[in-house]
Amino acid sequence: RPVDKEVDFANYFCTYAYLYHQKEMLCDRVRMDAYHSAVFRNASHFQGKVVLDVGTGSGILAIWSAQAGARKVYAVEATNMAEHARDLARANGVSDIVEVIQGTVEDVELPEKVDVIISEWMGYFLLRESMFDSVICARDRWLKPDGVMYPSHARMWLAPIRTGLGDKKMEDFDIAMDDWSLFVQDTQTYYGVNMNALTKAYRAEHEKYYFKSSIWNNLHPNQVIGQPAVIKEIDCLTATVDEIREVRAQVTLPISMDARLSALAGWFDVHFRGSAQNPGAEEIELNTAPDDNGGTHWGQQVFLLTPPQKVTNGDNVNVSFSMVRSKENHRLMDMEFTYELHELSGRKHPAVTTKIYLE
Amino acid sequence: RPVDKEVDFANYFCTYAYLYHQKEMLCDRVRMDAYHSAVFRNASHFQGKVVLDVGTGSGILAIWSAQAGARKVYAVEATNMAEHARDLARANGVSDIVEVIQGTVEDVELPEKVDVIISEWMGYFLLRESMFDSVICARDRWLKPDGVMYPSHARMWLAPIRTGLGDKKMEDFDIAMDDWSLFVQDTQTYYGVNMNALTKAYRAEHEKYYFKSSIWNNLHPNQVIGQPAVIKEIDCLTATVDEIREVRAQVTLPISMDARLSALAGWFDVHFRGSAQNPGAEEIELNTAPDDNGGTHWGQQVFLLTPPQKVTNGDNVNVSFSMVRSKENHRLMDMEFTYELHELSGRKHPAVTTKIYLE
Ligand SMILES: Nc1ncnc2c1ncn2[C@@H]1O[C@H](CSCC[C@H](N)C(=O)O)[C@@H](O)[C@H]1O
Ligand SMILES: Nc1ncnc2c1ncn2[C@@H]1O[C@H](CSCC[C@H](N)C(=O)O)[C@@H](O)[C@H]1O
Numbered sequence: 276r277p278v279d280k281e282v283d284f285a286n287y288f289c290t291y292a293y294l295y296h297q298k299e300m301l302c303d304r305v306r307m308d309a310y311h312s313a314v315f316r317n318a319s320h321f322q323g324k325v326v327l328d329v330g331t332g333s334g335i336l337a338i339w340s341a342q343a344g345a346r347k348v349y350a351v352e353a354t355n356m357a358e359h360a361r362d363l364a365r366a367n368g369v370s371d372i373v374e375v376i377q378g379t380v381e382d383v384e385l386p387e388k389v390d391v392i393i394s395e396w397m398g399y400f401l402l403r404e405s406m407f408d409s410v411i412c413a414r415d416r417w418l419k420p421d422g423v424m425y426p427s428h429a430r431m432w433l434a435p436i437r438t439g440l441g442d443k444k445m446e447d448f449d450i451a452m453d454d455w456s457l458f459v460q461d462t463q464t465y466y467g468v469n470m471n472a473l474t475k476a477y478r479a480e481h482e483k484y485y486f487k488s489s490i491w492n493n494l495h496p497n498q499v500i501g502q503p504a505v506i507k508e509i510d511c512l513t514a515t516v517d518e519i520r521e522v523r524a525q526v527t528l529p530i531s532m533d534a535r536l537s538a539l540a541g542w543f544d545v546h547f548r549g550s551a552q553n554p555g556a557e558e559i560e561l562n563t564a565p566d567d568n569g570g571t572h573w574g575q576q577v578f579l580l581t582p583p584q585k586v587t588n589g590d591n592v593n594v595s596f597s598m599v600r601s602k603e604n605h606r607l608m609d610m611e612f613t614y615e616l617h618e619l620s621g622r623k624h625p626a627v628t629t630k631i632y633l634e
Numbered sequence: 635r636p637v638d639k640e641v642d643f644a645n646y647f648c649t650y651a652y653l654y655h656q657k658e659m660l661c662d663r664v665r666m667d668a669y670h671s672a673v674f675r676n677a678s679h680f681q682g683k684v685v686l687d688v689g690t691g692s693g694i695l696a697i698w699s700a701q702a703g704a705r706k707v708y709a710v711e712a713t714n715m716a717e718h719a720r721d722l723a724r725a726n727g728v729s730d731i732v733e734v735i736q737g738t739v740e741d742v743e744l745p746e747k748v749d750v751i752i753s754e755w756m757g758y759f760l761l762r763e764s765m766f767d768s769v770i771c772a773r774d775r776w777l778k779p780d781g782v783m784y785p786s787h788a789r790m791w792l793a794p795i796r797t798g799l800g801d802k803k804m805e806d807f808d809i810a811m812d813d814w815s816l817f818v819q820d821t822q823t824y825y826g827v828n829m830n831a832l833t834k835a836y837r838a839e840h841e842k843y844y845f846k847s848s849i850w851n852n853l854h855p856n857q858v859i860g861q862p863a864v865i866k867e868i869d870c871l872t873a874t875v876d877e878i879r880e881v882r883a884q885v886t887l888p889i890s891m892d893a894r895l896s897a898l899a900g901w902f903d904v905h906f907r908g909s910a911q912n913p914g915a916e917e918i919e920l921n922t923a924p925d926d927n928g929g930t931h932w933g934q935q936v937f938l939l940t941p942p943q944k945v946t947n948g949d950n951v952n953v954s955f956s957m958v959r960s961k962e963n964h965r966l967m968d969m970e971f972t973y974e975l976h977e978l979s980g981r982k983h984p985a986v987t988t989k990i991y992l993e
Pocket of ligand 2 (some may be wrong): 647650651659660688689690691692693694695710711712713715737738739740753754755765768
């Protein structure tokens with residue numbers, strides 16, 4: 276089903292039209308440092324080159340590209356933020372190089388092919404927002420055969436963690452259901468209507484909200500209780516939409532301490548390596564893993580396992596994972612986890628399957 | 635410009651598909667008491683009659699109508715909540731009378747005309763959500779010539795108030811702007827880009843957010859420092875969309891105490907009177923004015939006046955008010971207030987104009 280563009284604006288693009296939101300990204304030092312280094316430590320990829328910035332937002336990556344010596348930068352932005360990007364380029368003395376074009380990158384026409392595509396397209400758990408589709412489209416339309424992608428590679432990670440978030444959610448859920456019971460009583464008493472027919476649906480709605488929704492959190496590294504695993508690798512130069520529309524993986528997560536396994540966490544990293552033909556001078560990494568120097572605006576995504584399970588150093592958790600796009604909104608994700616604890620002792624717990632929504 | 639239906643679902647209807655949200659309305663005792671009384675104390679309007687419930691939600695008004703003796707109730711609901719309404723009607727033994735139809739009322743076909751249209755269509759400050767348009771459409775299509783509307787009348791009110799909300803907003807605004815200054819410095823220092831070109835736009839965005847957005851609040855009656863005025867009256871039996879698309883009023887608000895005039899507040903009431911031909915047995919009122927018995931889920935809408943002004947018992951505030959629908963979303967409102975303080979002493983302050991967005 277093709278995406279209704281106006282709905283997509285109502286649901287998605289609208290937030291990016293606020294400077295408030297752009298600033299949040301511009302204040303993410305981990306993100307900013309990585310892209311800044313990627314551009315300036317690989318200046319030879321930019322000097323005298325033609326660059327396309329997919330989703331320029333405030334224009335920051337386009338301006339850096341110009342400052343690093345690009346001959347021309349096409350900076351494409353769907354929202355009205357484009358105007359601010361234009362102002363910013365002018366105020367920073369690069370308006371002769373940076374050409375801001377308002378429109379979706381799927382629709383724009385450029386007068387030439389480009390040497391570099393730079394873009395900050397990553398959403399929560401890498402693929403939320405499905406913006407990489409737009410980067411693929413831009414690449415296939417406008418990148419020269421020997422062009423390079425910034426970033427060039429991306430990976431999704433999954434790890435076993437401990438967290439109190441589930442306990443808090445359980446409390447809130449119980450309060451919500453107690454409150455519902457009172458409501459059912461009161462509505463019968465005062466208004467003569469028996470609401471009990473909706474109790475099951477109300478419970479299901481709240482279970483989804485409290486337990487089956489991915490939770491944003493910047494975890495501390497000591498909450499990671501076993502070895503993280505890569506569940507998806509993307510080569511930005513060659514990936515197709517078909518390759519990212521669904522993600523499926525089977526991994527074993529070895530537990531490395533005695534703890535309570537209460538959730539899995541997901542995050543991503545991306546690398547800036549240039550291309551095989553045309554490698555960068557220095558490989559730069561942008562990593563959104565748990566980090567005690569403070570996190571990123573992406574945080575990690577916490578997927579609760581209910582009930583939590585006691586685990587021991589040496590146990591293994593086998594996980595099969597699938598992620599597909601939500602039917603109602605292709606920028607949101609429906610995930611399914613099936614996990615199976617294999618104790619070091621040899622005991623195997625029965626497999627448990629849970630759905631989690633990344634909304 | 636006609637409304638894109640899918641965008642309307644994305645922006646508006648979606649929230650009503652949650653039982654959580656329906657429950658909020660079902661827990662509003664002022665609202666519930668008024669509709670309950672309206673139906674059961676005017677049972678003769680329902681006995682043996684055909685009723686249309688526009689936007690039945692959980693089905694509550696349809697079920698009451700059936701309990702009050704309706705022969706048939708068509709309960710129309712756009713969202714999937716329709717299914718729950720159907721379950722609820724069944725569980726309450728009225729599924730032979732209540733027929734739930736999922737769809738927008740603009741699109742449904744009924745097999746007969748109706749004697750009564752009941753609907754809870756009121757949004758913040760009465761007209762936010764523009765749902766009364768749908769009631770008008772339903773009325774013109776399906777109400778018999780001698781049919782009655784529940785509610786039958788509605789009014790919008792404006793009053794001069796005192797509140798500390800503006801001071802809090804001012805603090806938050808100052809913090810946001812200080813933070814922006816630091817951000818501009820840091821971005822220059824660490825990333826070589828001068829962000830000052832965006833300062834004006836950032837300030838404007840935040841002024842809109844902090845000072846020009848209507849604020850939801852349940853005010854205490856003693857915050858009302860003068861006489862409220864009716865700025866709009868609607869006869870639900872005869873009103874047309876043209877009559878409500880814009881609201882314009884000129885009112886004088888007499889100040890009745892020495893106080894700081896820091897805002898105007900807006901609210902509404904509706905009445906259930908039946909029709910002139912066919913009056914109800916008892917007139918019922920649903921009033922969302924400030925009330926020390928606790929408020930409604932609508933609260934009142936606070937429109938900040940910046941800067942606040944000292945006023946004295948006997949002063950008058952002349953207000954000219956206009957409200958039009960937002961260009962981007964016909965369910966949201968753009969308001970403009972021009973206010974002029976006439977002191978008891980004879981001194982006239984210059985008129986001040988401010989825009990407020992009801993989003
Ligand atoms: N298909 C598309 N065409 C054009 N712009 C798009 C797009 N999909 C997303 N965007 C824009 O891409 C931006 C992603 S956020 C990144 C902004 C900026 N490059 C920075 O690094 O700070 C948003 O401003 C969004 O509106
Ligand atoms: N044009 C339209 N057609 C059908 N349903 C509509 C509609 N516009 C709004 N609605 C529905 O009207 C409801 C308004 S809220 C009121 C719900 C219920 N009557 C009660 O009093 O508790 C929402 O559920 C909304 O989805």
